[in-house]
Structure formats: C-alpha cells, structure tokens
Amino acid sequence: xxxxxxxxxxxxxxxxxxxxxxxxxxxxxxxxxxxxxxxxxxxxxxxxxxxxxxxxxxxxxxxxxxxxxxxxxxxxxxxxxxxxxxxxxxxxxxxxxxxxxxxxx
Amino acid sequence: xxxxxxxxxxxxxxxxxxxxxxxxxxxxxxxxxxxxxxxxxxxxxxxxxxxxxxxxxxxxxxxxxxxxxxxxxxxxxxxxxxxxxxxxxxxxxxxxxxxxxxxxxxxxxxxxxxxxxxxxxxxxxxxxxxxxxxxxxxxxxxxxxxxxxxxxxxxxxxxxxxxxxxxxxxxxxxxxxxxxxxxxxxxxxxxxxxxxxxxxxxxxxxxxxxxxxxxxxxxxxxxxxxxxxxxxxxxxxxxxxxxxxxxxxxxxxxxxxxxxxxxxxxxxxxxxxxxxxxxxxxxxxxxxxxxxxxxxxxxxxxxxxxxxxxxxxxxxxxxxxxxxxxxxxxxxxxxxxxxxxxxxxxxxxxxxxxxxxxxxxxxxxxxxxxxxxxxxxxxxxxxxxxxxxxxxxxxxxxxxxxxxxxxxxxxxxxxxxxxxxxxxxxxxxxxxxxxxxxxxxxxxxxxxxxxxxxxxxxxxxxxxxxxxxxxxxxxxxxxxxxxxxxxxxxxxxxxxxxxxxxxxxxxxxxxxxxxxxxxxxxxxxxxxxxxxxxxxxxxxxxxxxxxxxxxxxxxxxxxxxxxxxxxxxxxxxxxxxxxxxxxxxxxxxxxxxxxxxxxxxxxxx
Numbered sequence: 001x002x003x004x005x006x007x008x009x010x011x012x013x014x015x016x017x018x019x020x021x022x023x024x025x026x027x028x029x030x031x032x033x034x035x036x037x038x039x040x041x042x043x044x045x046x047x048x049x050x051x052x053x054x055x056x057x058x059x060x061x062x063x064x065x066x067x068x069x070x071x072x073x074x075x076x077x078x079x080x081x082x083x084x085x086x087x088x089x090x091x092x093x094x095x096x097x098x099x100x101x102x103x104x105x
Numbered sequence: 106x107x108x109x110x111x112x113x114x115x116x117x118x119x120x121x122x123x124x125x126x127x128x129x130x131x132x133x134x135x136x137x138x139x140x141x142x143x144x145x146x147x148x149x150x151x152x153x154x155x156x157x158x159x160x161x162x163x164x165x166x167x168x169x170x171x172x173x174x175x176x177x178x179x180x181x182x183x184x185x186x187x188x189x190x191x192x193x194x195x196x197x198x199x200x201x202x203x204x205x206x207x208x209x210x211x212x213x214x215x216x217x218x219x220x221x222x223x224x225x226x227x228x229x230x231x232x233x234x235x236x237x238x239x240x241x242x243x244x245x246x247x248x249x250x251x252x253x254x255x256x257x258x259x260x261x262x263x264x265x266x267x268x269x270x271x272x273x274x275x276x277x278x279x280x281x282x283x284x285x286x287x288x289x290x291x292x293x294x295x296x297x298x299x300x301x302x303x304x305x306x307x308x309x310x311x312x313x314x315x316x317x318x319x320x321x322x323x324x325x326x327x328x329x330x331x332x333x334x335x336x337x338x339x340x341x342x343x344x345x346x347x348x349x350x351x352x353x354x355x356x357x358x359x360x361x362x363x364x365x366x367x368x369x370x371x372x373x374x375x376x377x378x379x380x381x382x383x384x385x386x387x388x389x390x391x392x393x394x395x396x397x398x399x400x401x402x403x404x405x406x407x408x409x410x411x412x413x414x415x416x417x418x419x420x421x422x423x424x425x426x427x428x429x430x431x432x433x434x435x436x437x438x439x440x441x442x443x444x445x446x447x448x449x450x451x452x453x454x455x456x457x458x459x460x461x462x463x464x465x466x467x468x469x470x471x472x473x474x475x476x477x478x479x480x481x482x483x484x485x486x487x488x489x490x491x492x493x494x495x496x497x498x499x500x501x502x503x504x505x506x507x508x509x510x511x512x513x514x515x516x517x518x519x520x521x522x523x524x525x526x527x528x529x530x531x532x533x534x535x536x537x538x539x540x541x542x543x544x545x546x547x548x549x550x551x552x553x554x555x556x557x558x559x560x561x562x563x564x565x566x567x568x569x570x571x572x573x574x575x576x577x578x579x580x581x582x583x584x585x586x587x588x589x590x591x592x593x594x595x596x597x598x599x600x601x602x603x604x605x606x607x608x609x610x611x612x613x614x615x616x617x618x619x620x621x622x623x624x625x626x627x628x629x630x631x632x633x634x635x636x637x638x639x640x641x642x643x644x645x646x647x648x649x650x651x652x653x654x655x656x657x658x659x660x661x662x663x664x665x666x667x668x669x670x671x672x673x674x675x676x677x678x679x680x681x682x683x684x685x686x687x688x689x690x691x692x693x694x695x696x697x698x699x700x701x702x703x704x705x706x707x708x709x710x
Contacts (some may be wrong), residue, residue, distance in 0.1 A: 016515070031688075103688075104685055
C-alpha cells in the first residue's frame, strides 16, 4: 500500500534533486530544467495531498486546482525563460552561468 | 514750537536714512545732508533752550503698548525738557555740529565717507534719544542704539585688523554693563510698576519709608550703575575706551570723549533720586569713580599714542564725574561733564589736526616742533590743555574744584585721590604738549607738517571759546545749576599748587627729550588689564567653549553623527561583497534564507 508519506518522500527527493541541479550545474538550460523539476515536485505533493485528504468521500480538488495553475504558470515561465536564455545566448555567446556574472556592484 | 523736540530728534535719523537709502554713491552729498541735519538740530536746540518751558509730559508719541498682555503697561516716546536735558542737548548738538563740520575736511578723501556720515547722523539720533528720554525703557533702547552706532564708527576702517577688534571689544564691554542696567531697570519696575521717571519719583518716597526697601534699592542702584560702568568706561570695564581710539579722530572726539561716554554720567544724574536712597550704592559709585580717575591718570603718563593719552585722560575725567555723583554732588558732575565736553572735544580735534599734518602718525615721539607750523592748532590745543589741567581762568578749574570741594567734604581719601589725579593730569598733559609741539621735529613727516585747512580750524576756534569761558559763573549759570561755592575753601589753592607742580615736573623731565626718559612698564602696559582679562577669559569662558567644542567636535560630530553615517556606510560596504554576481550563489543564499525562515517559524519559539 502506497501511503502519503511515500509520495511526499518522492516529492522531497525530486525537490532536492531540482535544488541541487539549480545550485550545482553550470549550464543555464540545465538549471532551467532543474527548476521545472522543483515545480513538479511541488505538483506531486499537491496531487498526493488531494488524493489523501478526502472531503466527504471525494478527493480535495483544491490541490488539483493548484496543480493546474502551476502547470499553466510553468508553461508561461518556460516560454519567457527560454526566450530570455536565447536572447542571453545571442548577446553573450555562452550558456555557462559562471560567465554571466555582471549583476553585481 | 510744538514740533521742536521732534525736529531735533528725528532730523538726524532722517539724514541717516536718506544717506543709506539714496545717496551712498555721492559721498559729498551724503556729507552735506548729514551736516545740514545736525545744524538744523543744533539751531532747533538753541530755540528750544530759549523758548520751551520745562515739562516731562508735553511731548509724547505712543509707542509700545502692552495692554494686550493684560498688564496695562504703556511706554511712549516721551520727551523730558528740564534744565538737565536742555544743557545736555546743547552740548550734544553744538559739539556734534562742529565735529560734523570738522569731519568734512578730516574725512575728505575717505572712501567710506557716506557710511561715516550716516553713522554720525545715526549716532546723533541715538544720543538725543537718551538725552530726551522720559522713561527707562526708551532710555535703554537708545542706550543700545548708541552702542551700535559707536560700534559702527569705531569699526569704520574695517579692512584694517585693529578697528574691528576694537569695535567688538567696545560693544562687548558695553553689553556687559548694559546687562546690569537692564536688571536695574527691571528691579525698579518690580518695585514701582513703572518705567516712567516722574512716576517712579512720585512713588519712591513712600517705598523708601520702609527700611526693608533699602537693600532692594541698593541692588537696583548698583545694577543701574553697571550701565554707567559700561558706557562711561569705568573700572573694571574701562578697557574698551582706549582701544576705541582706532576709530576716526572726529568720532573719538564726539563719541568717545564729549557725548556718548558722558551719557553714563548723565544717566546717573537723571536717576539720582533712586541712587540717593542707598548710601551704600553711593559709596560704591564714589569708590569706582575714584579708582578709575587715579588708575587712568597713571596709565596716561606712559602712553606714546597721542589719542591714547587723551583717551586715558577721558577715562580719568569720567572717573571724576562718577566720583562727583558718588559724593552727592550731581551739580558738580554735570558741571564737569559740560566743561569737559568742550575741552576734550577740542583736544581730540586738535590731535586730529596734528595727526593729519604728520601724515596719520599718532606716536608723539615721532612728532615735535609743530609750534611754528601749526600756530592755531597750538593755541587752541593749549587752551584745552590748560582747561583740562584746571589752571585758574580756564573752564576746567571751576568744574574740577567743584568736585574736589564736594569730595573734601565727603571723605579725605577720595579727596586725596582726586588731588593726586589733578597732579597727574597736569603732568601727563604737559608731557604730551611739550613732546608734540616743542623741541625738534623728530621725523621727516613732522618736519613737513603744515597747518590744517580752515574748515578744520573753525571748529577748533569755536570750541576754544567755551573751553575757556564755560566755567565762569556768569556763563554756566545760564545752563546748569552751579554748586554752592564756598569762598572760604582752600581746595582751589591746593589743587592749583599741585597742578603747577605737575606742569613744572613735566617741563623739566620732557623738555628737549628725544625719547621718554622714564620707563614704567606697569603703566605703559596699562596695569596688564588686557592681559589679565585675556587670561581670565581664557580660563573661564574659553575653557567652557573649548570643552563644549571638544564635546561637539569629537563626541557629537565624530562619534555620533559621523559614527552613525560611517557605520552605516561600512556595514553597506561589507554587505556589498555578497553581491558577487554569481547566479548560483544568489540562489544558495535565497534557499538558505527560506530554510532559515521555515526553521524560525516552525521550531523557534
């Protein structure tokens, strides 16, 4: 029997994986994908909460509602983010974040 | 007729305003306006003297009204017309007129002629305000205005180093005295609920009947006397007057010899009815006057600057007048004020003529042999000198003897001090006269000296006449009540003998000398009063200033204000290194922040 804890564990692992990717990878595209991974970790836990948190015998659809929102926002974010990355690449000829360090004093 | 006092009072003010507002650029026009104004005042004064009856209430302008404060207290600009103010009025306007005329020539080439004449006119206005005042508040305000105009005129040559310093010194010393004066006025007001001289005079006998009032009256009288100490440069605030000689010579003659410094004595005589209640205050006044007279005469014997000798002589004579008030001879004080105003103004104007002839040289040891080059200056100066020495037949003889007789009846020591001063006066004036006019010319400039222009000589001659005759009973009785003369007194003989001794000694010591044969550093350095005051101020006020300066500079400014700002700046500087530009470092910090936030929210209570 798969319990809520198992889902949350997987979700946490996914989130940690995403965070590690964001913090450790140098390619900005990979960082971007790791970011998506963190969003999906959140989606997974939300769906799990929805499934296990029943209201009068039915799943709590509030969680699933939020998931749809997140997917929508993530799609929009991907569109904008990828566009930024492309523009950045055109300007700087690189996708390595260690070379993109001009945002400082 | 009804407007006469107002014409006298406000014409000089009008002239000052006109000059300041409109004629600054036309120097000679400014001078003419000022001279015309003072002559109008002088003429009106003579008419007033001859025609108007005594009155203290006939002329009033509404001025300060405190009834809105619920104390029903009004102060008018009120004119006192009595024997005292009439005599003083004539002295001020007539000497003022002559000195204005003299200034025309003396200041002929001065760049600041307009400013100078505006200052003179303003001074005339302020001084006349004091003379006319019928209440304390009006007198006090004009008293301060006189201080201001004196400040302006001493500092006339403000681009040199010494005059502004002297002007500051004069003003600060005056302010010290005036503070006491103000306290005195407040004390009198507390006792009588009035500042009007007549009202106070009417209320005082009733108050004085109560013995408990005596200490209060003493305090009030001594506070009022502080005003005199400042304005008439009495010991211990006498230090400003010699320095005030940095101003133009006509200013020294008008303000720092004849009129303004005499205002202190005038005020004492005016409020004599208050002072005379308290014998203790009278003693204080007599002693201060005596000390001033003797000290200043001693200092005068060793000065080398012609104007400073005269300044110390003025101090000494003012000491005489104050002493006279102290020994209850206000007639003697006013008599001496009256004669002194003429001969001392003449002495200063004569000194100005000498100074101008020697190309602005004031050291008497660089003059000499002027007797054949400046005969008219010599003669008039001699008349004034003899008057100052108190030689028989000259005005000073009569007024000085009036004071000495009053002193001899009062206390022997004050009398002896007065005699000693008379002796010293004869001595130092002989010294001055011999060194300046006789012997050989000691410098090139003195050798080429020539007589001053007529416009300067006319005031000299006109002043020489009253310097001689002002003391005669037939003359003075027209202006002032003369002291009861005691024919039996032998005081005049003693004083004359001592005076002759001083003259003889002066001649013997200084005839044909090239430099001063006696050197007394204590006297030449004015008893080290300036040094003492500098030390005193350095150790008291300046000490306080240095401490508060230290607190302000190092604790408030550096530690608090700059400390706060540089602390903020330094903190910001340190935090700037977090902004390394590395995206992942930001993300790490952001993540750490979120973790920390959760930790605090969830586990930290």
